Amino acid sequence: MSLTKTSQTSIMQTYNRLPITAVKGEGSFLYSEAGKKFLDFTSGIATCNLGHQPLAIKKAVSAQLDLLWHCSNLYHIPKQQELAHLLTEKSCFDQVFFCNSGTEANEAAIKLVRKWSGKETIATFTKSFHGRTLGSLSATAQPNLQDGFGPMLPGFEYFPYNDLDCLSEIEERKPAAVLLELVQGEGGVHPADQEWISALVSMCHSNNILIVVDEVQTGMGRTGTLFAYEQYGFEPDIMTLAKGLGSGFPIGAMLAKESVASTFGPGTHGSTFGGNPLASAAATETVKEIVSFLNNAKEMGNMLINEIKSLSKQHTSIIEVRGLGLLLGIEVADASPFVSQLRDKNILVLSAGSNVIRILPPLNVSKGEAEEFLEKLTEVFQSAEEEEKG
Structure with a gap:
């Protein structure tokens, strides 16, 4: 017996939706x-x-609607350039790559790490969450989320979070980078211990290991500072953002220090909708508002x-x-x-x-x-x- 087609049955059932429309x-x-x-x-x-x-974001998007919705990243986009300048001005980073989501930002970070280092191994941590595309899912140290999707992308090694004893093993393996959240959101709201972070950063600096912070959930003021890394007293090499960056408009960003970012050149990475004028207008105003x-x-x-x-x-x-x-x-x-x-x-x-x-x-x-x-x-x-x- 066939089901009657409805607007609900036309959507793939990838979410357990709550009884609220x-x-x-x-x-x-x-x-x-x-x-x-x-x-x-x-x-x-x-x-x-x-x-x-929020009214300020609504006004910014409305103004952009009258100008330009989409063109191409083959051209200069004023709002995108303004947003990139704002983000680098308010962080320790020099350059930005724009995409559409957190998982895309983390995919970009994975590619940049591999391109910069010439190595493929990245250390991540138990109960982490970095996204659902194959690369970011492989970085996510939660086997229950990986189940049913075949072999994960090689090159990721998982270590205990907030565990000082694991640092000597990471140092011995000498991965290209460590990738971590400073508060594990999906993994149970676990903030990083300051002592662990300080020791991890010191070990990475001594061994030329990049530090990548996933601030998709912790960024944009969520933890009380614009970025969570500011509260831990160090400067990452790469940071990923999304979620709160656009006030609901789809946008993601990967930020990097110039010494790392310069590894990406024309044709090494791209995103059709990354830094779209509407999303960039929303994000620019969002950053300005959040600071207050x-x-x-x-x-x-x-x-x-x-x-x-x-x-x-x-x-x-x-x-x-x-x-x-x-x-x-x-x-x-x-x-x-x-x-x-x-x-x-x-x-x-x-x-x-x-x-x-x-x-x-x-x-x-x-x-x-x-x-x-x-x-x-x-x-x-x-x-x-x-x-x-x-």
Whole structure:
């Protein structure tokens, strides 16, 4: 018996979609087709870092719509050049390659590392997440995500995250680069230990090993500074960005120091839509706006993590609270019921793996919105405790 074709069955089932049909977003809120208003502490998975439909970005894109939508990277694109200058001015990098997503940015980084070094081995870390295309998936040290796709791309070796003992083994292998997240988002919201990072950086510098930071999720103010590496006291050789860079418009970027970036020449890499005028206009204005909300991200992040830690002292179902800035995780035995119950209270959060509640408010979240979230979160944990007691 054949199924009746609908708009839903026409989409490949690569997502377990939640029972919400989103039709509008404004500020920190998402509105459903059924007329419900949700406080959105997912931010489009750390993408809508200024909330939904920020006015400055809307104006910038509207102005660009009247000028040019797309041409080709065979020509100079003013907004792309402005964005590249802005990103290099606000970071330790010299040049930028534009693409459309985080996984593409990481693919570009992998190619640049291989081209620069003449070697293929890159060290990555357990529970990392670098994307779903074959190269970035091979870099992702999560076997469950690789299952069913045949042999992974050779050249990646996995090491324990936040483990000082593994550094001597990395040094012995002398890979072309290490690739890491400074807060593992998808892997469970695990911030890097400062001692480990300092030792890793020192070892890499002593052995001419490139340091590549994947800031697809941690970048663009998410951790309280424009880039997370700023809080760890070192300068990477390469950095990848996407998600929050475009306020929801598809854009990714790979940034590199000139000594490394110069390895790429005409024809070595490309992207048809990379640095598209519309996406570049959105991203340029996004960078300018985010800078003004970094203090708020720090303050609200500190408030939330401190309040949740206080809550954890009252509820045994909370195993650990961790995070940096407004990238927060609550470890529990099973995250799914808590995510579902918060949704029933019109609060949207995510999971990271099966046992971490991931919280990603917009960087301009208000104190009132944060308090509303904490109130509903408290209710959910109180309810869980009462149910446990029977």
